[in-house]
Amino acid sequence: MFDLRIQRPTRVLGQLALSLGLLALASVAASVQAASSSPAATVAKAPAPVVSPVGNAFFTRFGDNDGAWMDYDSRTLRDWSDPSTVISSWVRVAQPGKLSVALKASLPQGGASTLRLSVNGKSVPIKLSAVPGPVASLASFDIAQAGYVRIDLQGVSRTGPEFAVVSGLELGGTAAPGLVYANDAENYYWSRRGPSVHLGFTTPANTEYFYSELTVPTGEDTLGSYFMTNGFNEGYMGVQVNGPNERWVLFSVWDPAVGSTTLLRKGPDVITNGFGGEGTGGQSHLVFPWVAGNTYKFITRARPDGQGATDYSAWFFAPELGQWRFIATWHRPNTNTWLKGAYSFLENFYDENGFAGRRALYGQQWAVSSTGVWTELNKARFTVDATGAAKQRMDFAGGLDASGKFYLRNGGFFNETVPANQNFTRPLTGMQPQVQLNTLP
Structure with a gap:
């Protein structure tokens, strides 16, 4: 089981200023030393792709008692509470390789949830807890060929009123370069x-x-x-x-x-x-x-x-x-x-x-x-x-x-x-x- 320790949000739920994922997948750009005969220089890495649930995810199975919905204003998945609900996202990879997946989400203080993350049918359990601490990896998956990849999220258990408020999936790895997904926020309705x-x-x-x-x-x-x-x-x-x-x-x-x-x-x-x-x-x-x-x-x-x-x-x-x-x-x-x-x-x-x-x-x-x-x-x-x-x-x-x-x-x-x-x-x-x-x- 992967233990993802979620940092507490510093503002209301609409302000999801969180960095959740591998340090190697952090959305804050890192810098690297350039090797040359000239003085040391820094080159900013491109930020890891963050796949929004509003533009890319769908309720492929919806629980009878769930009130989950996609909030276009904050671009988040909210009020997700039924374990029978499945939220599915699709991204298109340009080549086979490793695909690292980290979840960008928030929980209320003291909350805890367990989720199931699946990529092309391969599943791993994810434990979320709203306590201070370093961010851990979720999972890395082998992608056998170029084309669309399906990523599913399903709730298993929770202590709070919802499993999590999800703002995106942060992707990386050797399969991530050239990733195709809906990234035009003004046209998410049309991409959906x-x-x-x-x-x-x-x-x-x-x-x-x-x-x-x-x-x-x-x-x-x-x-x-x-x-x-x-x-x-x-x-x-x-x-x-x-x-x-x-x-x-x-x-x-x-x-x-x-x-x-x-x-x-x-x-x-x-x-x-x-x-x-x-x-x-x-x-x-x-x-x-x-x-x-x-x-x-x-x-x-x-x-x-x-x-x-x-x-x-x-x-x-x-x-x-x-x-x-x-x-x-x-x-x-x-x-x-x-x-x-x-x-x-x-x-x-x-x-x-x-x-x-x-x-x-x-x-x-x-x-x-x-x-x-x-x-x-x-x-x-x-x-x-x-x-x-x-x-x-x-x-x-x-x-x-x-x-x-x-x-x-x-x-x-x-x-x-x-x-x-x-x-x-x-x-x-x-x-x-x-x-x-x-x-x-």
Whole structure:
């Protein structure tokens, strides 16, 4: 058992000015003597990486009676009291080697706790006590290969109301150089959600309809996922996992710079409202129990009304229904355009579930011109959002699947990152969809 003697905090809990870890891992920069013919000089060592729980950790198991939470203001894990709760962090190492792990935390005066620290499944017990004294090492672990490493913390016993207030994990050792983890404190919310990935398509001039197909493989439909299929410059359409027992078909159109998007028509059982947050606009959704493993079809339409506005419509086809369902038509003023900027994306909108992965296959894509000409789209550009581009998270991929379909993947801390900003081409099928656009409901 490792005995970590935690120094008492000198201020309130929000002020965690502690140095907890190996002396070799101390966050205070050390200096070393330089060997040269010139007078002795000192060179400051780079501080050891400190992995914040707020940006990098998740409750992968949550006790029924726990009140634990991530405090964004103090950037700490607080009120952690249930021994069944597991807090998991992921970091990506650039090479195999030794990974030293020290805990930055505080306990109330006189408190004592025992924790279990695990790295890639190998566990050691840690004893914490809030008494003055030198800081001891936690543990060092062998990392066999480059890639993501999982670090788990679980409470075993405590004398106080909580196991500890945790402000971070201090990492070192030969596996630590080049470490990738979320270190942009202003964007911890986005790093917790994980990287969003996109496929961009080029449509011919005067495209009126965009048709696409989506298959979510079994087991990849995790909570908080948005599988967006039919995006365009002014809006988007796709399916979401909104809750354990609720799923949506969603179609939204942004407001223009001047004026507001308004509803013209909606289909049966479709719910409509405005939306805010990341912009404003009109939103419509159909609660529908779509199923992973099935293939669904989507059509969006953009048609100028000849009076300085454009009407946007959407339809959804489920094999369970055997027919097209009309979602809605939205009227966007001060907009005169056919459908442009066709794209698809995959994102997680539930940050507490940001450790879970998801994957989607994007099958056929077709554009239909205002004169009724169908064109198969078989070229896509794969991109990633700022979270991935800044290497806050590297669990993203996209491109061409072995089945000949485009795919997108994110979350789950997998190692097979696909570099973004690449173009991919799938084989042409030549199988024009059998749908009569002029008879759509």
